[in-house]
Amino acid sequence: MPPDIHAVNEYTLNEVTNNQSSVSTRMTVKEYKRIGEGAFGTVVEAVLKYADGTDVHSEWLGPFAIKRVPAQTEYKSRELEILRLVNHPNIVSLRFYFDKASSSSHDKTIYQNLVMECLPSNLQSEIKYYRQSKYTIPYPHMKAYTFQLARAMLYLHGFGISHRDIKPSNILVDPSTVVLKVCDFGSAKKLEPNQPSVSYICSRYYRAPELIVGCSLYSTKIDIWGLGCVVAEMFLGKPIFQGQSPESQLKEISKLLGPPPNTFFFKSNPQYRGNMYTTKLFSCTVEERFRQIFSNSPPDAIDLLLKILVYDPDMRASPRRVLVHPFFNELKKKEFQVYPRGSSEPIQLNLFNFSEFELSLLGSLKDELLAR
């Protein structure tokens, strides 16, 4: 057990379901640390052990992260459904799940508990850590993180699933292994062609322009916009588009991309009646503007961002296009290695262990990506 145990909460439940086998058994849960407090729930660190009377299973398993949210009564939880479906090295894995009534006598709510693998940090904390010491995340780490994020998106989008809340705090990382895993599927949804979805999703700074103007037939490309914002934030140390209101978020974007074209409004939402920010706020070209804003960033990173931060979602890079971008060439070199934070021992990363499913999604770009 970790030594820093505070306010331990231990309980035994009759039905804890193992995600892999779908078998429910009696298990003891020991919670010892709060690690996250979100808009919808709480995340605690915990260990679990089998309590079905068989000695073989008496070891504590974990540590895990348990996310607790009020259980849905009317419809099935999309978060559980999606986490049960996915299996990818860059997506947080679900190990167990259970329902449990609140321990408070006044509160009759049933809570859904998702027991996931636990990672020590997230990108928001990492960006903040480096900013405080006036640095950015080292470039090789940024490349490795971005590549893994794009891989998670290739996979998710391959199922038609959009995460719909890409932002640094929903991206878990382990700085000692430079492994990245996307978490928080509380907003995720499988998007069906020609089926409208709500446009008021994603956190403000990371919302794609089509969502800001109220588009309801959007695509998984909204996640790619979020990826672009996350990459920009790793380079700048702070969110790139910090709108003070939902609408002025579009103004912040226009300060980098120029005014949105008229066709953009028509294509996204012909009913949009808000401010169109038609005045150009800089005199140079968009490419020059990117070079001004990202003045300390390498040219290949700027070129990648120019292909991602694009108004028209159809023109915005797809996950497979992101993965083959020259920004990642360094990762392909046989001798590529990274130094984890605070370590003088370099490590090698396993970034190219693509599954058959991923290779099929890469299609004609497969050879380009695997040429080393």
Ligand SMILES: Nc1ncnc2c1ncn2[C@@H]1O[C@H](COP(=O)(O)OP(=O)(O)OP(=O)(O)O)[C@@H](O)[C@H]1O
């Ligand atoms: N598997 C995990 N391992 C480690 N930390 C985690 C894990 N899952 C979540 N966390 C931490 O808990 C925080 C909240 O989790 P999550 O984003 O899933 O909840 P949420 O309530 O939907 O949050 P929000 O509304 O802020 O987006 C995350 O930002 C992360 O720091």
Ligand SMILES: [Mg+2]
């Ligand atoms: Mg979250």
